Amino acid sequence: MNKRRKIYCVVTNDLIQDQRMHRICNTLIEIGCDVMLIGRQKPDSIPLGQQKFRQKRLKCFFNKGPFFYMEYNIRVLLYLILNAPYIIYSVDTDTLAACSIAKWIRNRKIIFDSHEYFTEVPELTGRKFVKKIWEALERVFIPHVNCGLTVSESLATILSEKYKVPFHTIYNVPMLNTYDRKPPGENKYLLYQGMLNKGRGLEQLIAAMPMIPSIKLIIAGEGDLSHTLRKMNEDSPAKSRIIFAGWQTPDQLQILAREAWLGVNLLDSKSLNYYYSLANKFFDYMHAGLPSINMDFPEYQRIIGEHNVGYLISDLHPAYIAALINDILKNPEEYYRKKECCAIAAQHYNWQNESLHLQTIFDQL
Template sequence: MKKVTMFVWNHFTNDARVMRECMTLSEDGFDINLIAIENRKDPRAVKFEAINERFRVHRVPMYPWLLELYQNNKKEFIISVAGVTTVISPALFYKSWLLMSSYFIILAALYGAVKNNAARRNMIKLVRSAKMITKGYLQNADIYHSNDLNTLTQGVICSKLRLKPRKLVYDSHEVQTDRTGYNPKVIKRWEGALLPFVDETLVENHTRAEKHEELYGYYPHTLYNYSELFDIEERQKHDLHGQLGLPEDEKILLYQGGIQPGRGLELLVEMMPMVKEGTLVFIGDGRQKAELQEMVREMHLEDRVKFVPKVHLSELPGYTRNAYIGFQVLQNVNYNHYSASSNKLFEYIMAHVPVISCDFPEIRNVVEGEQVGLAIDAEHPRNIAEAVNRLVADEDLHDAFRSNCMRAKHKYNWNTEKQKLLDIYNAL
């Protein structure tokens, strides 16, 4: 049985793509250990979890334990350090004034790192990465698999710094060189320096594969982010109307996923005064959520815009099926967004929910090619509102899109992609 160690730079509570890959490999006889990040505030992100007999999740601490102690009770921590320093500094001085000076320099450096935001973040990443490397190296796998650039260094060290190097798969879910908050030149040098150690590279779609070839000179494998295939009627339905106090015939206009900047979510709120019928519902969490909630209050839209916390992947289809329309209105803030073919689109299709989407190439090819919704210029709230009003008013068009979803889901599902993953692994 081939042993595989995967790395992912998240808590692994809602990562649909990595879950599908691990389940596919474990069901085909591979032994999978996934290393993720622990979150003590989330009972789902525990230190160890057995998904099935051949798929286990190990999570490393989110923060160094000393930093966690400091954050939990700063005053008590500082008093304790001061007490220890008072006790041991005379002994250090007696041994060597240089030793005592070094001790105080280290203390000052650590305090400066904790107080400086950038230094603290880098220290946390470094310690977390070291813990991933230690755990991954000791697992002594046959194949290492790094999801995204954040874990590629870990994969290279664990797979190649050995007397007998192991195989390494690089699974890049994003265009790393053109993402919000990333320095393109630094990222390209970092990624380019590590790629020679990689045995197989996976990217999300052909648009991104072409970009990768332009940057690095070779065409990687594509593994589309399709939803698993299922019958939505067999999934337990969550009464979203009842949960939100809405009439049963109210049309739910749904966005599900991370509530983050660059996804056009503020435009969805801004469009609501122009929408003639329906309630906008956000399912998910993220750093833009508070901003959107404040917008809703300022615009007095509390009766027309609702928020639902993030739900588990296994339960999400039961919520999605309540929707009349699903939104995927990414904004062209970088090439990573422009080239996306995100899982959200295929989740809507699998639940037979017509889509209003941006008109970026990969998304437009599916929405227009399969006639499952309207692909529009989604950079203006009026355009989105007009598309919503059109679908709300034209029930025949909505029903046609819904029927096309039922057909398209048999084309755009994980069953059509997973054999590609198995072929790559079996060749390794």
């Protein structure tokens, strides 16, 4: 690959919180590429921060639903045709149509990066017609991509077999830092960071809190359930110990994680997207030296089985969540062994290692 050629990466978010794409774009800049990250301008978007790569937000009349996806893809298509980058980097199925058509019109190369099992997300449950549309788009376009990337070994296997295109795993991991990992203080707290959306086990976690004495819960993030969860908390006997911290910057999240006692990563097994997922928060907790509770799903089974960095739970019933956390409180020796294992595992799962893998993939295009 001519490393000085333009690479345009396309997402549907507003570029602020997408740490994976920030890392990928910075890596491509470091190997000499001319990189632009393209997203959308939301009504409540905050100003973009300074980055090494260029950033572009497209304004749309529609902000959700089918008309948003149609309008956004049309705007992306026109922008890509006009600027004709050497490589088009499509992130998730909702950017795939515009990026693929631009590839064909301008005779360019395309990379498809599937950050999730898109057609199996909880938001499509019970919406058969909408799901069939997304499945049709994938069947038409994915077999023609030049390279496939995704976030876990399980998804790479599924997508490779389904579309007969090799998918490479690029883990969604942080940079390896040298900051001191603090022992938890006297005021222990659980930490959940991420979207407050359906299927994340947050309702059950809040319901479990009255059964977990003398420990706080900090929920850092916002989402579709923000109002529902806050209203639920108002009626909880543990409401004084549950704190909604809202959106936090990456630096603020690092501080919260380093000072927390236990990370939380709960998911609903009804969603195949969640079942085969490998959340970035799992690695964020690991890098902070923070053991975490995770679902007994394939990717977490494998990594925790190999590296002993956390705990597995198979049932989201509040009583089971509370029982596990109380058991962890009673076994500090095992807990501190897992803290030590987090630091060791971070030496393997870090962006310095993943960036080398990414460079190899791009060099082969």
